[in-house]
Amino acid sequence: xxxxxxxxxxxxxxxxxxxxxxxxxxxxxxxxxxxxxxxxxxxxxxxxxxxxxxxxxxxxxxxxxxxxxxxxxxxxxxxxxxxxxxxxxxxxxxxxxxxxxxxxxxxxxxxxxxxxxxxxxxxxxxxxxxxxxxxxxxxxxxxxxxxxxxxxxxxxxxxxxxxxxxxxxxxxxxxxxxxxxxx
Amino acid sequence: xxxxxxxxxxxxxxxxxxxxxxxxxxxxxxxxxxxxxxxxxxxxxxxxxxxxxxxxxxxxxxxxxxxxxxxxxxxxxxxxxxxxxxxxxxxxxxxxxxxxxxxxxxxxxxxxxxxxxxxxxxxxxxxxxxxxxxxxxxxxxxxxxxxxxxxxxxxxxxxxxxxxxxx
Numbered sequence: 180x181x182x183x184x185x186x187x188x189x190x191x192x193x194x195x196x197x198x199x200x201x202x203x204x205x206x207x208x209x210x211x212x213x214x215x216x217x218x219x220x221x222x223x224x225x226x227x228x229x230x231x232x233x234x235x236x237x238x239x240x241x242x243x244x245x246x247x248x249x250x251x252x253x254x255x256x257x258x259x260x261x262x263x264x265x266x267x268x269x270x271x272x273x274x275x276x277x278x279x280x281x282x283x284x285x286x287x288x289x290x291x292x293x294x295x296x297x298x299x300x301x302x303x304x305x306x307x308x309x310x311x312x313x314x315x316x317x318x319x320x321x322x323x324x325x326x327x328x329x330x331x332x333x334x335x336x337x338x339x340x341x342x343x344x345x346x347x348x349x350x351x352x353x354x355x356x357x358x359x360x361x362x
Numbered sequence: 363x364x365x366x367x368x369x370x371x372x373x374x375x376x377x378x379x380x381x382x383x384x385x386x387x388x389x390x391x392x393x394x395x396x397x398x399x400x401x402x403x404x405x406x407x408x409x410x411x412x413x414x415x416x417x418x419x420x421x422x423x424x425x426x427x428x429x430x431x432x433x434x435x436x437x438x439x440x441x442x443x444x445x446x447x448x449x450x451x452x453x454x455x456x457x458x459x460x461x462x463x464x465x466x467x468x469x470x471x472x473x474x475x476x477x478x479x480x481x482x483x484x485x486x487x488x489x490x491x492x493x494x495x496x497x498x499x500x501x502x503x504x505x506x507x508x509x510x511x512x513x514x515x516x517x518x519x520x521x522x523x524x525x526x527x528x529x
Contacts, residue, residue, distance in 0.1 A: 198481035205478030213471065224444045244447055246470050247440070257478065338499040341482055342506060345475045352471040359464035 193265045196272055200264040202341045203276060205257035206348040207283050209249060213352060218248020219255075273337045274325050280340045281321035282314075284347055289313035376445050377527050383438045384522070387515050390431040397424035398508035401501050421504070425487040428507070429480055436477050439518075443470075450525045462520055469517040476510035483507060 212218065221234035225241025236243040264272045290313040297307040306312060325333070366375060396416055405417035446466075454463050486492070486500040 195485050198485040202479045202482040206475050209474055224448050242447055250474055338496055341499060342502050348475055349472060353468055356464040356467055360461050362460040
């Protein structure tokens with residue numbers, strides 16, 4: 180056991196796990212919430228009203244706001260996952276993080292490739308445009324990588340996800356705003 | 363709130379909030395930029411001019427300031443966002459300033475994810491000396507947060523120029 184491990188209080192290690200998991204989980208959950216529109220509630224600022232879940236704007240009640248609702252879902256989910264992460268061994272947290280992050284990174288890539296292929300083929304390949312089809316190779320690849328890669332690699336890469344995932348989230352969310360930018 | 367609105371107008375109230383938001387933003391921008399400089403180009407030894415002094419400040423000393431400014435800044439932004447959504451964004455859409463609308467939407471996302479990175483940022487900079495295991499992540503996380511703050515500041519400023527204090 181290293182000298183640092185001997186002198187570091189137990190709560191410090193747990194907080195480290197919590198903080199790293201929270202940053203990664205929040206970025207993934209927030210991107211999902213925005214992309215699939217999962218707010219906990221919708222706020223109508225002009226009339227100061229709240230609706231549970233997603234709600235469209237009503238005539239005469241001004242624009243709806245979903246951002247607060249997305250924040251609540253992402254923060255609650257990330258908090259729960261981070262809390263669970265502090266309960267299990269660091270090695271399992273690192274492997275689970277690697278699996279989730281590889282899925283998060285490879286899923287949009289596989290989806291973009293599927294759509295590209297579906298648009299180019301001469302036969303009917305519309306099924307490839309389903310987001311769930313691309314989840315299969317992404318999950319299988321992530322499971323294989325996170326299971327077979329040596330634990331030293333998983334350990335070394337673990338804090339690095341804290342940079343890769345938020346930057347990926349910025350790119351995905353930015354891409355989702357492309358139409359609005361170019362309107 | 364009614365007591366406040368007896369003294370000042372609703373518009374003045376929101377402008378005061380916006381001004382506080384701006385002041386906090388400038389302070390946060392200064393702190394995170396100086397830290398990013400100190401972490402990217404650290405001075406090997408304390409030296410003469412202003413730039414060298416900036417580089418020589420221990421980057422860890424900025425952390426409490428950045429966290430103490432970022433959190434209230436986000437809370438302030440969440441409050442003012444209500445006014446933005448009804449008073450600023452609608453005219454933006456009506457006049458077809460879609461790129462500003464989109465850039466501000468991106469700001470929401472960037473700020474939210476930046477806020478979630480704060481516990482890790484704080485954690486990585488704790489301890490004397492800081493944990494060498496995380497030196498690279500610590501450096502680039504600081505740079506990423508600096509990007510978040512700069513992006514948010516510029517977009518907030520553009521939105522303010524459209525319809526805010528002094529516009």
